[in-house]
Amino acid sequence: MIYPIVAFGDPVLKARAKDIPHDFPADELKQIVQDMYDTMYYAHGVGLAAPQVGKSIRLFVIDSEPMIDTEDEETGEPLPEVEQGVKQVFINPQMVSETGEEWGFQEGCLSIPGVREMVYRHETILIRYEDENRQLHEKTFSGMTARVIQHEYDHLEGVLFTDKISGFKKQLIKGKLTRISKGDVNADYRMRFAGQGRR
Numbered sequence: 001m002i003y004p005i006v007a008f009g010d011p012v013l014k015a016r017a018k019d020i021p022h023d024f025p026a027d028e029l030k031q032i033v034q035d036m037y038d039t040m041y042y043a044h045g046v047g048l049a050a051p052q053v054g055k056s057i058r059l060f061v062i063d064s065e066p067m068i069d070t071e072d073e074e075t076g077e078p079l080p081e082v083e084q085g086v087k088q089v090f091i092n093p094q095m096v097s098e099t100g101e102e103w104g105f106q107e108g109c110l111s112i113p114g115v116r117e118m119v120y121r122h123e124t125i126l127i128r129y130e131d132e133n134r135q136l137h138e139k140t141f142s143g144m145t146a147r148v149i150q151h152e153y154d155h156l157e158g159v160l161f162t163d164k165i166s167g168f169k170k171q172l173i174k175g176k177l178t179r180i181s182k183g184d185v186n187a188d189y190r191m192r193f194a195g196q197g198r199r
Contacts, residue, residue, distance in 0.1 A: 003039045003053035004190040008112045008160070009181025011194065012051050017058045017156040019092050022134065033089050033132050036061045043189040045110045047148045049155030052111050054192065060152035063087040064145040086145045093129035095153055096138065098122035105147060107161045113187040115176055117165045121150050 006012055020029065032055070040048035046067050049060035065085025100123030107119045124142045127149060131137060141149055151161060162170065162177065179185070183193045 001035045001038070002042050002190070003035060004192040005039070005043060005110045005187075006052050006054050007180055007183070007185065007191045007193045008162075008177055009194045010054075010192070012054055012056055013111060013155070013160060014158045015051070015056055016158045017049075017051055017056045020057050020059060026134075029091075030132060032059070033061060036089075037063075039189075040110075043110050043187075047152040048110065049152045051155050051158075058092045058156050059090070060093070060155065061089045062145070062148045062152060064148045067144045067148060084145075086141065089132045090127070090149070090152070091130040091132070091134065093127055093153060093156070095150075096126040096128055098125050098150070100124040100142070105144075107147075107151060109151070109161055110187075110189070112160065112162065112177070112180060113185050113191075115162070115173055115180075117162065117169055117173070119151075119161050119164050121147050125149060127153070 032050075036048050036050070036053060036059070039053060040046075040061060040063070046064055047060060047062040050057045063085065065087065068085045098121075102120040102122055104118045104120045106116045108116045123146065124140060125146045126138065126140050128136065128138045154160070154163075162173065181194065183191075185191060
């Protein structure tokens with residue numbers, strides 16, 4: 001099932017998501033995970049958090065492969081050390097640490113179509129999470145995959161990438177954000193707007 005993506009302005013995006021209890025039905029959880037992957041790929045995203053489909057639970061999926069550069073942009077030559085893309089579901093994640101130098105990247109979000117802004121994030125993270133079989137892991141991720149994870153993890157904390165930009169930049173995009181919240185968007189996937197249902 002392809003979910004509609006919840007648009008900026010919906011309160012679910014600003015709420016801290018709740019842990020998924022251990023007695024949550026396994027079949028239902030696996031279906032939600034599959035539906036979230038299907039929705040993410042349909043919308044050409046590299047990550048999707050449950051609040052973005054209207055579910056205030058601590059769950060997100062990523063597939064960072066499309067974000068990984070495998071060639072030198074100037075020469076077209078293969079890069080000697082290529083970061084591997086990661087496809088993974090994160091259930092009840094806990095960010096243990098964020099380390100390394102902060103670096104900037106123009107981020108976007110499926111819930112805020114048409115808006116991209118420079119966001120600075122740490123190079124490396126250590127995160128504890130359960131996989132789709134409810135097995136506990138603690139892993140280190142770096143580079144673009146770490147960035148995608150940090151972006152999706154923020155969603156579970158009720159934080160959007162637009163919360164991480166300067167006050168001046170926020171003023172510049174205020175009009176765009178207001179239009180998005182009212183349903184004035186140009187997205188090639190279904191969206192859900194606060195108080196308006198689906199479109």
